[in-house]
Amino acid sequence: MNKNTRFKFYGVLLAALVAGAAPQLFADTLLIKGAKIITLDEQGTLTVGDMLVRDGRIEQIAENLDAVTADLVIDGKGKVVTPGIIAPSSELGLTEIGAAASTNDSAISDAPLGAGFDPAVAFNPQSTLIPFNRAGGLTRAVVLPGSEEKIFAGQGFAIKLTGGYDSVTQTGLVQKVYFGESGAQLAGGSRALAYAQIEQALSQAGEYAANRAAVRRGDWRELDYSLEDLDALQPALSGEQPLLIAADRSSDILQLLALAKKFNLKLIILGAAEGWMVADALADAQVPVVIDALGNTPSAFEALGARMDNAALLHKAGVTVAISGPGYAGSHNSYLSRQGAGNAVAYGLPYEDGIKAITANVAEIFGLEGGTLAAGNLAELVVWSGDPLEVTSYAEMLLIDGQPQSLVNRSTRLRDRYLHPKAGTGHAYER
Amino acid sequence: MIGLLSACGGGDKPEARKADFARQDTFPSTYKADEATPVLIRGATLLTGTGEQRLNTDLLLKDGKISALGEDLKAPRKATVIEARGKWVTPGIIDVHSHLGDYPAPAIESSQDGNEMTAPNTAQVWAEHSVWTQDPQFALALAGGVTTLQILPGSANLFGGRGVTLKNVPGRSVQDMKFPGAPYGLKMACGENPKRVYGGKGSLPSTRMGNVAGYRQAWIEASAYRDKWQDYQGKGGEEPERNLQLETLAGVLNGEILVHNHCYRGEEMAIMMDIAKEFDFQISTFHHAVEAYKVADLLAENKVCAAMWADWWGFKHEAFDMTEANIAIVDQAKACAMIHSDSAIGIQHLNQETAKAMVAGQRAGFHIEPRHAVTWMTLNPAKSLGIDAVTGSLEKGKMADVVIWSGNPFSVYAKADQVFIDGVLMYDRDDPSRQPHSDFELGILDAEGERLPEGGQQ
Numbered sequence: 001m002n003k004n005t006r007f008k009f010y011g012v013l014l015a016a017l018v019a020g021a022a023p024q025l026f027a028d029t030l031l032i033k034g035a036k037i038i039t040l041d042e043q044g045t046l047t048v049g050d051m052l053v054r055d056g057r058i059e060q061i062a063e064n065l066d067a068v069t070a071d072l073v074i075d076g077k078g079k080v081v082t083p084g085i086i087a088p089s090s091e092l093g094l095t096e097i098g099a100a101a102s103t104n105d106s107a108i109s110d111a112p113l114g115a116g117f118d119p120a121v122a123f124n125p126q127s128t129l130i131p132f133n134r135a136g137g138l139t140r141a142v143v144l145p146g147s148e149e150k151i152f153a154g155q156g157f158a159i160k161l162t163g164g165y166d167s168v169t170q171t172g173l174v175q176k177v178y179f180g181e182s183g184a185q186l187a188g189g190s191r192a193l194a195y196a197q198i199e200q201a202l203s204q205a206g207e208y209a210a211n212r213a214a215v216r217r218g219d220w221r222e223l224d225y226s227l228e229d230l231d232a233l234q235p236a237l238s239g240e241q242p243l244l245i246a247a248d249r250s251s252d253i254l255q256l257l258a259l260a261k262k263f264n265l266k267l268i269i270l271g272a273a274e275g276w277m278v279a280d281a282l283a284d285a286q287v288p289v290v291i292d293a294l295g296n297t298p299s300a301f302e303a304l305g306a307r308m309d310n311a312a313l314l315h316k317a318g319v320t321v322a323i324s325g326p327g328y329a330g331s332h333n334s335y336l337s338r339q340g341a342g343n344a345v346a347y348g349l350p351y352e353d354g355i356k357a358i359t360a361n362v363a364e365i366f367g368l369e370g371g372t373l374a375a376g377n378l379a380e381l382v383v384w385s386g387d388p389l390e391v392t393s394y395a396e397m398l399l400i401d402g403q404p405q406s407l408v409n410r411s412t413r414l415r416d417r418y419l420h421p422k423a424g425t426g427h428a429y430e431r
Numbered sequence: 432m433i434g435l436l437s438a439c440g441g442g443d444k445p446e447a448r449k450a451d452f453a454r455q456d457t458f459p460s461t462y463k464a465d466e467a468t469p470v471l472i473r474g475a476t477l478l479t480g481t482g483e484q485r486l487n488t489d490l491l492l493k494d495g496k497i498s499a500l501g502e503d504l505k506a507p508r509k510a511t512v513i514e515a516r517g518k519w520v521t522p523g524i525i526d527v528h529s530h531l532g533d534y535p536a537p538a539i540e541s542s543q544d545g546n547e548m549t550a551p552n553t554a555q556v557w558a559e560h561s562v563w564t565q566d567p568q569f570a571l572a573l574a575g576g577v578t579t580l581q582i583l584p585g586s587a588n589l590f591g592g593r594g595v596t597l598k599n600v601p602g603r604s605v606q607d608m609k610f611p612g613a614p615y616g617l618k619m620a621c622g623e624n625p626k627r628v629y630g631g632k633g634s635l636p637s638t639r640m641g642n643v644a645g646y647r648q649a650w651i652e653a654s655a656y657r658d659k660w661q662d663y664q665g666k667g668g669e670e671p672e673r674n675l676q677l678e679t680l681a682g683v684l685n686g687e688i689l690v691h692n693h694c695y696r697g698e699e700m701a702i703m704m705d706i707a708k709e710f711d712f713q714i715s716t717f718h719h720a721v722e723a724y725k726v727a728d729l730l731a732e733n734k735v736c737a738a739m740w741a742d743w744w745g746f747k748h749e750a751f752d753m754t755e756a757n758i759a760i761v762d763q764a765k766a767c768a769m770i771h772s773d774s775a776i777g778i779q780h781l782n783q784e785t786a787k788a789m790v791a792g793q794r795a796g797f798h799i800e801p802r803h804a805v806t807w808m809t810l811n812p813a814k815s816l817g818i819d820a821v822t823g824s825l826e827k828g829k830m831a832d833v834v835i836w837s838g839n840p841f842s843v844y845a846k847a848d849q850v851f852i853d854g855v856l857m858y859d860r861d862d863p864s865r866q867p868h869s870d871f872e873l874g875i876l877d878a879e880g881e882r883l884p885e886g887g888q889q
C-alpha cells in the first residue's frame with residue numbers, strides 16, 4: 001500500500017521534472033484524505049481528517065472535505081500529517097564531508113572576525129546533505145557557524161530545504177557564543193575569562209553605539225574588538241537578535257541567565273545537558289533551550305547530570321524545548337531529531353510536545369515560518385507512513401513552501417543501483 | 432571453548448596449533464555469574480534469534496542457562512515468575528564494536544586510552560589493559576539491553592592491537608568481566624585513519640597503497656614467526672624469542688584470533704580479502720562497512736561478516752557512499768550482517784538502530800521481519816565474535832542472556848525493563864536496587880547520593 005502511493009507520487013514528480021516543469025504545475029489543489037493530522041495549532045489533532053492545499057497554502061483542515069475535488073488526492077489512511085521538521089542547530093550547506101577541510105565553511109581561524117562572521121554567503125543549496133535530510137522529513141533548518149578560536153562564532157541563518165538558490169530565508173538570525181568548557185578553552189583557560197569577554201564585548205558594543213562617530217573618527221579610546229564585530233553585536237544588544245550560547249553545566253546556565261538579565265538579552269541556551277537542574281530558573285527567565293535528547297552520558301564534567309528525561313523535566317517546569325539531531329550524527333543526519341524526540345517522549349515528554357520540540361517550538365524560538373498547520377499557512381508538511389516519532393516510520397510526501405519535494409537522494413540512488421550486487425560492469429549502467 | 436568459530440570465523444581451518452600464540456590464559460577470565468534462582472518468564476512474545484517469533488510463550492532460565500521455551504511451562508521450586516504478557520523478549524544485545532572503558536565518560540585527556548597512535552603496527556597492545564571498569568557508560572549500555580560487548584582498540588593503526596569480549600557486568604578488574612573462553616580479536620584498519628596519522632608524520636603509510644604494503648610486510652614476518660615456533664615445537668632446538676606483536680598476528684594465522692577490520696570501502700574490503708587469501712587467514716568481520724552493500728556477494732562468498740551503522744555517513748570521504756539499506760542488502764546477499772555502535776550513545780539504542788535498518792530493507796522491497804532482523808543485534812554479532820555456540824539466541828542450553836522489553840523492541844518507545852546475564856537479573860528498570868552504579872557515580876554531583884537522584888538510569 002505504502003509502496004504504491006510512493007511510486008505513484010514519484011511518477012508525477014518525475015514526469016514533471018523530465019518535462020522541466022515549474023513546481024507550481026504539480027497541482028493547484030492537493031487534498032490529503034483520511035489522515036491523522038497533528039496541527040499543533042488551534043485545531044489540535046484530528047484523528048481522521050482531510051486537508052486541502054490550494055496554490056501552496058493550506059485552505060482548509062476538517063474532519064471531512066468530501067465535497068471538495070482536487071488535482072491530486074492523497075490517500076492518507078493510516079498516515080500521519082505533521083508540520084515539517086525544523087533543525088534548530090545544523091551546518092547544512094556549510095559542510096559536505098566532515099574530515100575534508102576544503103568542503104567545510106562553517107568555522108574560521110586566524111581571522112579578525114568573530115561576531116561579525118556571517119557564513120550565509122558560503123551556503124551551498126546543492127549539498128548532498130539537503131536531499132538526504134529532506135527525505136528524513138526536514139523542511140527547514142537553522143544553520144550555525146562553529147568556532148575554533150573565538151567564543152563568538154558568528155551569525156546563524158535560516159534555510160528551507162528545497163535545494164534552490166533562494167534557500168536562505170533569513171540572515172543574521174542569531175549570534176552564536178561558546179560558554180562552558182569549550183568557551184573556557186577558547187577564551188584562554190577559564191569560564192571566568194569567557195564570561196568577562198562576553199560582558200566586555202557587549203559593553204563595548206554599547207559604548208560604540210553611543211559614540212559611533214567619535215569611534216569612527218578615531219577620537220575615542222582604543223576598543224578591543226573590530227568595528228565589524230561591534231556592529232554585528234548591535235542587534236543582540238538591542239534585544240532584536242537572540243544570543244545562542246552553548247552551556248551544559250547547571251551553574252553555567254545560571255550565570256548566563258544573570259548575564260541576559262544584566263544586558264536585557266534575548267537568550268537561547270544550546271546544550272543544557274544539566275538544564276533540568278535549573279529548569280525553574282530557565283522557565284522564570286523565559287529562556288528556551290536547544291538540547292540533544294539522546295545525550296545522557298556524563299560525557300564531560302560539565303554534563304555529569306545528563307539524563308534521558310531532561311526534555312521532560314524542562315518541559316514540565318515550563319521551559320520551551322527544541323530538540324536537535326543527536327550529537328554523534330552531525331548535520332548529515334539532522335533529521336534524526338525525531339528519534340531524539342521519540343526517546344524524549346518514551347522518557348516522559350508528552351507526545352505532542354515531542355513533536356513540537358522538532359517543529360513548532362523551533363519556529364517559535366528562532367522566528368521562522370512553518371511549525372504549525374492552519375488555514376492560511378504556507379503548506380509546509382510531511383505525510384508520514386505512521387507515527388512520526390517512531391524510527392520505523394518515514395516520510396512519504398513532503399511539502400516546502402507549498403510545493404511537493406523530491407525524496408530521492410544518494411542513499412536511495414545507491415540502494416537502487418546495488419540492490420542485488422554482482423560481479424561485472426553492469427552496476428555502472430544502473431541509474 | 433575452542434571450536435566456537437562458525438560462519439564468520441572460518442572454522443574449517445585445520446588444527447595446526449602447537450605454540451600458544453593467543454595466550455588465552457595470561458589474563459584469565461575470573462567472571463563468575465552470581466547464583467541464579469530459576470526464572471520463568473510467562474506469556475511474552477519471543478524473538479528467538481533463530482528466525483522465529485513466538486507469541487505468548489514461556490521462557491525458563493535455570494542454572495544460568497536457557498532451559499526451555501514453550502506453552503504453560505511449570506515453574507520450578509523457588510523460581511521467580513515474571514508475568515510478561517504484552518512484553519517482548521529477545522536474546523541479550525551484543526555489540527561487536529565498542530570502546531567503553533577505553534574511551535570512558537567523562538572524556539578527559541587523561542582517560543583517552545583507546546588508540547596507541549605511536550606506530551602503524553601495535554598488534555602487541557591489548558584493549559583490555561586500558562579498560563577502566565568504573566566507566567559509567569557500561570551501566571547505561573546495560574539499561575539498553577546490551578549483555579555482551581567487544582572492546583576494541585582504536586583505528587589509527589594498520590594493526591591496532593587485540594580486542595576483548597566482555598560480559599556487561601560490574602567488575603573490579605577487567606578479568607571479572609571477561610567473557611569466558613571468547614577468542615581474542617585483532618583490530619585492523621583500512622583507509623583514511625592510518626594514512627592520515629602516519630602520513631602526517633612523514634612515515635609509511637601515507638597512502639592506501641602504503642597501508643597495504645604495511646599489512647603484507649607484517650604478515651610475512653608473522654608467517655616466519657609462526658613457522659619458527661612450529662619448527663621448534665616439532666623438532667626442538669633453541670626456543671625462539673617471544674615477540675608480543677608477532678604472537679598476536681601468528682594467532683590469527685593459526686585461526687585462534689579473529690580479525691576485526693575497520694574498513695569502509697568496497698574496493699578496500701576486496702583487497703583485504705585477497706590479502707587474507709595470500710597469507711591463508713580468515714577475516715571475521717569488516718567494521719564500519721559503509722560500502723559493504725557494494726561487495727555483499729564477495730562477503731558471502733568469503734564468509735566474512737559486516738558490522739554496520741543504520742545511517743551514519745559523511746564524516747569522512749570513505750563514509751560518503753552510504754545507503755540506509757546497507758545492512759539489508761548485505762543480509763539478502765546471504766552474508767552475515769549486523770548492527771554495531773562504536774558509540775556510547777548508539778550502544779544504548781541498538782534496538783532502534785536495527786529497526787531503522789530493517790525498515791530501510793523493507794522499503795528496498797525485501798521481505799524482512801522482526802524475527803529475522805533481531806539476528807542483526809544478537810546471533811550475528813555472536814558469530815562475528817566466535818561465541819554463537821553459547822549465546823546470541825534463545826536456545827536450550829545457551830547462556831541465559833535475555834532482555835525483557837516493555838513492548839516491541841523495534842519501537843522507539845520500548846525500553847529494556849529487565850536484563851539477565853547468565854540467568855542473573857543484572858538490571859531492573861523498576862527496582863533501583865538492581866541498577867548498578869560505578870564507583871565514579873557515588874557522591875558525584877551530590878555527596879550523599881549517586882550521579883542522578885532517581886536511580887541513575889533515567
